[in-house]
Amino acid sequence: MFYSFRAVVEGQKIVLAENNPVEGKYEAIVILTMPVNTDANSPAEQSAQKNSRQESQTENMKPLVGTQPARADSVSASNALSERPNSSPSITALFKETLSLLYNDKEKRDARRISSVGDVYVDVNKDAYQRLMQGEQIGLSFEEGGTYLSSPFILVETQGQLYLNFHQFNEGKQVSQDKEKILSQIFEIKGSLPNFVKACIPAQMIPKNNGYVIAKKGMLFL
Numbered sequence: 001m002f003y004s005f006r007a008v009v010e011g012q013k014i015v016l017a018e019n020n021p022v023e024g025k026y027e028a029i030v031i032l033t034m035p036v037n038t039d040a041n042s043p044a045e046q047s048a049q050k051n052s053r054q055e056s057q058t059e060n061m062k063p064l065v066g067t068q069p070a071r072a073d074s075v076s077a078s079n080a081l082s083e084r085p086n087s088s089p090s091i092t093a094l095f096k097e098t099l100s101l102l103y104n105d106k107e108k109r110d111a112r113r114i115s116s117v118g119d120v121y122v123d124v125n126k127d128a129y130q131r132l133m134q135g136e137q138i139g140l141s142f143e144e145g146g147t148y149l150s151s152p153f154i155l156v157e158t159q160g161q162l163y164l165n166f167h168q169f170n171e172g173k174q175v176s177q178d179k180e181k182i183l184s185q186i187f188e189i190k191g192s193l194p195n196f197v198k199a200c201i202p203a204q205m206i207p208k209n210n211g212y213v214i215a216k217k218g219m220l221f222l
Contacts, residue, residue, distance in 0.1 A: 099156065100199035100221075102166040109167055113148055120144055120159055121151035124182065125211065132185065140185055142205070142212040152179075153186075159212065161202035162186065164220060169197050175222065186214060191222025198222060 008015045102109045112119070125141040132138060142153065148167040155162055164183070169175050174196045175183070183189060186203050203218035 099163065099166065099202075100197075103170045103197045103200070106170070106172075109170070113167065118156075118158070120155040121146045121148060121165065122153050122155055122162070122212065123151050124153075129182070132182065139213060140182075141208065144211075155205065155212065156202070159207070160205055162205050162212070162214070162218065163200050163202050164197060166197070166200075171196060183220060187218045187220035189220050189222065191220075193222065195222035 102112065122142045122144050123146055125143050128138060128140050132140065142155075142162070145151065148154075148165065150168075152165055152168060153162055154165045154167070164175070164187070174194050177193045180189070180193050187200070191198075197220065199221040201219040203214050204216040205212045206215045
């Protein structure tokens with residue numbers, strides 16, 4: 001189930017304005033609807049707000065139709081985005097910017113590929129890959145090459161963001177167990193392999209030596 005609660009947000013501090021009837025560990029996605037300055041309200045206005053919250057508490061405790069409990073061992077992509085430094089207040093907008101919807105929508109993937117938006121297909125440098133598989137602790141580098149059906153990774157946003165290729169790994173093809181070691185160097189993996197991709201926060205990339213290197217790891221939700 002998803003439950004909604006009224007809360008006051010002051011900077012990084014969140015205070016529930018009503019009792020929480022749910023026990024256990026749950027995900028929390030905070031969506032700001034309007035600013036509230038309680039200091040500017042008169043005592044009468046504050047009393048009216050309190051009565052309104054009490055009247056709506058019973059209704060808020062009811063589960064929303066078609067929802068389900070969040071697992072304690074899972075992390076929402078939208079929630080993870082809200083925790084990243086310098087993130088926009090609009091969680092929904094950020095989630096759309098990750099292009100994660102393409103992992104589950106073939107028509108949109110095809111439309112993006114045909115439109116020639118400037119996506120670049122890349123793979124890990126072969127020498128770096130072999131050294132990593134042999135146990136060396138090295139930084140990975142990436143090279144351009146391949147196609148949307150052969151390259152495991154895709155660079156977007158003027159080659160600044162690296163995704164797991166949504167043309168190759170999606171609702172029709174899951175990520176296999178043998179990819180875990182290489183992917184863990186690029187993304188924080190939320191979930192277990194083998195599995196299908198639910199969402200991806202891209203790794204941040206910078207150009208170096210005619211290729212690309214990772215400036216900041218992304219997150220992969222399975």
